[in-house]
Amino acid sequence: MSSELRFDGKVVIVTGAGGGLGREYALAFAERGASVVVNDLGSSRAGEGKSSNFADKVVQEIRGKGGKAVANYDSVEDGEKVVQTALDHFGRVDIVINNAGILRDKSFARMTVPEWDIIHRVHLRGSFLVTKAAWEHMRKQKYGRIIMTSSAAGLYGNFGQANYSAAKLGLVGLANTLALEGRKYNINVNTIAPIAGTRLTQDIVPPDVFEALKPEYAVPIVMWLCHDECQENGSVFEAGGGFLTKLRWQRTEGAALRQKGQKMKAEDVRDNWEKVVDFSKTRIVDTISESTILTGEQVTRIESGNNDLYSNHPIQPSLAKAHVFPPNHFEYGNKEVILYALGVGASTTQPEHLNFLFELSEDFVTLPTFAVIPGFNSLGGLVSGVPGININPAKILHGEQYIEIFKPIPTEGKLRSESKVVEIMDKGSGAAIVMNVDTFDESGEKVFFNQFVTFAVGYGNFGGARASSELKETCEPPKRAPDASISEKTTKDQAALYRLSGDRNPLHIDPSFAAMGGFKTPILHGLCSYGYAARHVMMKFGGNDPKNIRAVKARFAKPVLPGQTLRTEMWKEGSRVYFKTIVEETGTACLTGGYVDLFDGSAPTEEPAKEETSGDTLQSDALFEGVKNVINANIVKQVKAVYQWNITKDGKTARQWVLDLKNGDGSMTRGSASSNCAITISDDDVIAMFNGKLNPQQAFMQGKLKLSGNIMLAQKLEVLFKAQSKL
Numbered sequence: 001m002s003s004e005l006r007f008d009g010k011v012v013i014v015t016g017a018g019g020g021l022g023r024e025y026a027l028a029f030a031e032r033g034a035s036v037v038v039n040d041l042g043s044s045r046a047g048e049g050k051s052s053n054f055a056d057k058v059v060q061e062i063r064g065k066g067g068k069a070v071a072n073y074d075s076v077e078d079g080e081k082v083v084q085t086a087l088d089h090f091g092r093v094d095i096v097i098n099n100a101g102i103l104r105d106k107s108f109a110r111m112t113v114p115e116w117d118i119i120h121r122v123h124l125r126g127s128f129l130v131t132k133a134a135w136e137h138m139r140k141q142k143y144g145r146i147i148m149t150s151s152a153a154g155l156y157g158n159f160g161q162a163n164y165s166a167a168k169l170g171l172v173g174l175a176n177t178l179a180l181e182g183r184k185y186n187i188n189v190n191t192i193a194p195i196a197g198t199r200l201t202q203d204i205v206p207p208d209v210f211e212a213l214k215p216e217y218a219v220p221i222v223m224w225l226c227h228d229e230c231q232e233n234g235s236v237f238e239a240g241g242g243f244l245t246k247l248r249w250q251r252t253e254g255a256a257l258r259q260k261g262q263k264m265k266a267e268d269v270r271d272n273w274e275k276v277v278d279f280s281k282t283r284i285v286d287t288i289s290e291s292t293i294l295t296g297e298q299v300t301r302i303e304s305g306n307n308d309l310y311s312n313h314p315i316q317p318s319l320a321k322a323h324v325f326p327p328n329h330f331e332y333g334n335k336e337v338i339l340y341a342l343g344v345g346a347s348t349t350q351p352e353h354l355n356f357l358f359e360l361s362e363d364f365v366t367l368p369t370f371a372v373i374p375g376f377n378s379l380g381g382l383v384s385g386v387p388g389i390n391i392n393p394a395k396i397l398h399g400e401q402y403i404e405i406f407k408p409i410p411t412e413g414k415l416r417s418e419s420k421v422v423e424i425m426d427k428g429s430g431a432a433i434v435m436n437v438d439t440f441d442e443s444g445e446k447v448f449f450n451q452f453v454t455f456a457v458g459y460g461n462f463g464g465a466r467a468s469s470e471l472k473e474t475c476e477p478p479k480r481a482p483d484a485s486i487s488e489k490t491t492k493d494q495a496a497l498y499r500l501s502g503d504r505n506p507l508h509i510d511p512s513f514a515a516m517g518g519f520k521t522p523i524l525h526g527l528c529s530y531g532y533a534a535r536h537v538m539m540k541f542g543g544n545d546p547k548n549i550r551a552v553k554a555r556f557a558k559p560v561l562p563g564q565t566l567r568t569e570m571w572k573e574g575s576r577v578y579f580k581t582i583v584e585e586t587g588t589a590c591l592t593g594g595y596v597d598l599f600d601g602s603a604p605t606e607e608p609a610k611e612e613t614s615g616d617t618l619q620s621d622a623l624f625e626g627v628k629n630v631i632n633a634n635i636v637k638q639v640k641a642v643y644q645w646n647i648t649k650d651g652k653t654a655r656q657w658v659l660d661l662k663n664g665d666g667s668m669t670r671g672s673a674s675s676n677c678a679i680t681i682s683d684d685d686v687i688a689m690f691n692g693k694l695n696p697q698q699a700f701m702q703g704k705l706k707l708s709g710n711i712m713l714a715q716k717l718e719v720l721f722k723a724q725s726k727l
């Protein structure tokens with residue numbers, strides 16, 4: 001980092017470089033190897049007259065020190081001529097510093113139209129014209145650095161400078177958009193608002209302050225922003241006297257002023273004014289997408305009848321989804337493996353169970369549903385200590401469970417689990433919290449994946465989504481008599497035994513605690529019944545061998561009491577076995593929508609294929625295939641996220657793609673995986689969007705583009721896909 005920032009071979013245009021700040025930039029760039037066009041009209045502070053002396057003097061000074069410079073005396077209003085000077089003398093243009101400026105200060109009441117116009121012509125239009133003339137050259141060479149010079153007067157307003165303030169803030173808007181348009185051509189556009197003692201400020205700032213604000217102090221930030229190494233783009237900085245600071249936009253949390261189905265009135269604004277303007281809690285907004293998405297989220301809440309936007313609602317999905325669980329380490333031996341097997345009903349009375357119960361058995365193995373134990377452990381229960389989820393634990397029900405096995409679970413070892421809340425669905429009567437846990441062995445290979453769905457009763461209506469593409473859906477069995485069934489009686493102590501594997505919730509052993517939850521006696525753990533059911537399917541259709549089990553999903557429909565009999569009914573369709581589990585004594589189903597996916601020789605995918613028309617070619621296939629050519633390790637470094645694309649046709653998911661911009665060199669593959677951000681859009685709309693015919697923000701607002709997970713990540717994709725669609 002200590003190496004000098006050099007500009008050898010670079011061609012720099014500095015406008016208004018005959019004096020003040022511009023002169024300092026010109027001298028400094030030349031000193032560090034650049035060839036400099038010293039532009040200056042040589043006018044008065046008010047923009048009257050012209051003279052070649054200003055530029056000539058600076059050029060002489062540079063040349064006197066052995067540097068390369070050429071003078072240009074045109075006004076920035078003749079931007080093309082300024083740029084032509086660079087091309088004629090040095091053959092290219094790499095850096096433009098829009099610096100030329102004048103003042104025509106007047107109170108607004110006395111300001112004339114010519115006084116307004118000339119300020120706009122020199123500052124805003126002049127910067128536009130010089131930049132415009134250089135732009136095409138920069139695009140072609142895929143390199144450019146541009147500086148706009150704004151002013152605190154524009155950022156904050158200043159008495160007597162209505163014309164100047166407007167033009168100066170106009171430059172920020174210009175830079176914001178050019179930064180976006182230039183990004184893929186490696187053209188960075190930044191803005192500085194300097195403060196320096198020059199002829200512009202000599203009668204404004206007191207003499208001692210004037211001295212402390214040497215123009216040369218503004219040079220380093222400009223140099224850095226113009227250097228190859230600097231990737232800053234679209235930013236605004238204040239710089240003066242050796243102090244630098246970056247600016248950004250903030251919004252208040254805001255307020256919902258409209259009740260669903262009712263007219264919005266001025267009185268609503270008045271009555272909510274304090275909330276609208278309260279900056280005690282703020283949101284930082286850096287891009288138009290963020291702004292639109294945040295507004296879109298709130299409009300969705302209003303539409304769902306929730307006006308309590310960021311609210312005191314105990315469920316705050318964005319907070320919960322942003323939470324990073326610390327990695328969880330789980331060390332176990334054969335004792336834990338055996339205890340778990342006993343907990344889910346393995347018994348020495350059945351010879352085929354010995355493999356799960358006796359560590360010296362030749363084929364000693366771990367049951368696949370043992371995967372839930374480290375998963376549960378990593379979440380510290382069904383959900384606890386997650387910001388944005390403040391709920392009474394007595395109101396929590398385990399809703400659904402999915403596991404997927406990637407390699408046989410060792411009979412002992414050290415596992416590391418990474419957990420996250422991926423979605424909180426608003427079911428009206430409650431909140432369905434979806435949590436994913438990936439578990440790895442010591443070599444870093446993924447062993448299994450858990451998805452816990454926890455239902456928080458009475459915590460709905462927070463304005464969240466009703467459904468989620470993150471959710472591993474349950475599946476109803478075929479409408480025919482089951483192909484097979486197995487019944488097994490649990491023991492009275494089944495819950496007492498199962499709890500020793502990790503879930504020590506008193507609900508499962510303490511009668512008084514169970515009574516508080518409205519149960520006559522302690523109930524069996526849902527995951528215990530789940531272990532029974534998976535074992536039943538494995539016995540019937542999986543050769544009683546855990547290696548044959550790929551995934552298990554079920555919904556917990558009704559509680560089971562220890563001592564009751566569980567009957568698992570099964571239907572086999574290809575490599576999937578649908579099941580439901582019924583409490584024989586009552587005839588009620590305790591596990592519904594269940595399935596077990598078996599390994600049928602094919603390599604595991606992250607999720608059972610959901611594509612409906614996977615054989616057909618979609619228009620967007622070429623686009624996604626093409627993206628493979630533009631992704632690389634550099635993009636992965638910048639993005640660090642996995643995206644799930646669900647492409648629909650005729651309202652059904654027709655194609656799924658996983659864009660992995662988190663690992664290695666990145667990849668684009670068909671299928672689905674656990675992702676940081678899921679994007680659902682139709683085949684037609686995705687094409688329209690990346691051809692520039694459908695604006696992503698509008699698509700989102702119109703419901704054509706559905707996002708879940710960390711939706712802010714979606715905007716990182718725009719550039720990538722646009723770049724591809726132009727190939």
Ligand code: NAI
Nearest residue numbers: 016020021041042043075076099100101151195196198200
């Ligand atoms: P300055 O007056 O010392 O330098 C401006 C230069 O621009 C002059 O040499 C002038 O001849 C030249 N110029 C004026 N109109 C031109 C035109 N149409 N075409 C080409 N050259 C032209 O002023 P200073 O302070 O160095 O200002 C540089 C920039 O920084 C200006 O854009 C100014 O608005 C901005 N700025 C300066 C602040 C300060 O504290 N000095 C504060 C905020 C912004």
